[in-house]
Amino acid sequence: DADVTQTPRNRITKTGKRIMLECSQTKGHDRMYWYRQDPGLGLRLIYYSFDVKDINKGEISDGYSVSRQAQAKFSLSLESAIPNQTALYFCATSDRTLRDEQYFGPGTRLTVT
Amino acid sequence: DAKTTQPNSMESNEEEPVHLPCNHSTISGTDYIHWYRQLPSQGPEYVIHGLTSNVNNRMASLAIAEDRKSSTLILHRATLRDAAVYYCILGRGDDKIIFGKGTRLHILP
Numbered sequence: 001d002a003d004v005t006q007t008p009r010n011r012i013t014k015t016g017k018r019i020m021l022e023c024s025q026t027k028g029h030d031r032m033y034w035y036r037q038d039p040g041l042g043l044r045l046i047y048y049s050f051d052v053k054d055i056n057k058g059e060i061s062d063g064y065s066v067s068r069q070a071q072a073k074f075s076l077s078l079e080s081a082i083p084n085q086t087a088l089y090f091c092a093t094s095d096r097t098l099r100d101e102q103y104f105g106p107g108t109r110l111t112v113t
Numbered sequence: 114d115a116k117t118t119q120p121n122s123m124e125s126n127e128e129e130p131v132h133l134p135c136n137h138s139t140i141s142g143t144d145y146i147h148w149y150r151q152l153p154s155q156g157p158e159y160v161i162h163g164l165t166s167n168v169n170n171r172m173a174s175l176a177i178a179e180d181r182k183s184s185t186l187i188l189h190r191a192t193l194r195d196a197a198v199y200y201c202i203l204g205r206g207d208d209k210i211i212f213g214k215g216t217r218l219h220i221l222p
Contacts, residue, residue: 104156
């Protein structure tokens with residue numbers, strides 16, 4: 001079984017709709033991250049969380065919100081989706097002592113029409 | 114943030130060694146050098162990291178220049194499964210690792 005899982009794997013939604021992407025991990029890590037990847041570009045950090053009570057903005061947090069429901073679960077929400085949020089979204093986790101050694105999920109391909 | 118510079122793409126023949134370069138001339142003394150790779154249709158995968166000394170693991174070796182301004186990821190015997198985008202990243206342990214565009218490695222059979 002995968003250590004980091006993401007649901008859904010693919011989603012098509014319309015402009016203005018609210019959508020939630022979910023991430024679960026079984027690695028027991030306390031740190032979790034959300035990234036987006038656009039074609040031809042590297043990954044950009046949206047939000048990250050040190051634990052259930054600590055949420056931090058990344059470099060491109062506008063238009064997104066997150067919820068850390070438990071140590072193992074970290075959700076990303078698009079309150080009102082827009083077409084330029086069409087991208088591949090990755091969740092990742094890391095241990096507090098090896099913060100830069102991150103483990104990634106398989107990704108969610110989101111299309112906003 | 115300290116940046117890295119990598120070639121956009123490289124080619125190598127199957128079963129030969131591959132040397133992937135990375136320049137990081139503005140690296141600070143506390144920055145670790147990390148390498149990730151992203152196989153087609155998958156999330157990034159951690160490969161290796163180091164600070165000052167060369168490092169080896171089951172996947173690859175990392176050679177770090179004495180002045181730490183450059184490093185090289187070495188795949189000792191490339192296979193078709195090693196075709197991926199390889200990212201060289203500097204990390205300061207503050208959770209904000211920055212992914213650039215990486216090097217797309219093509220393996221020729």
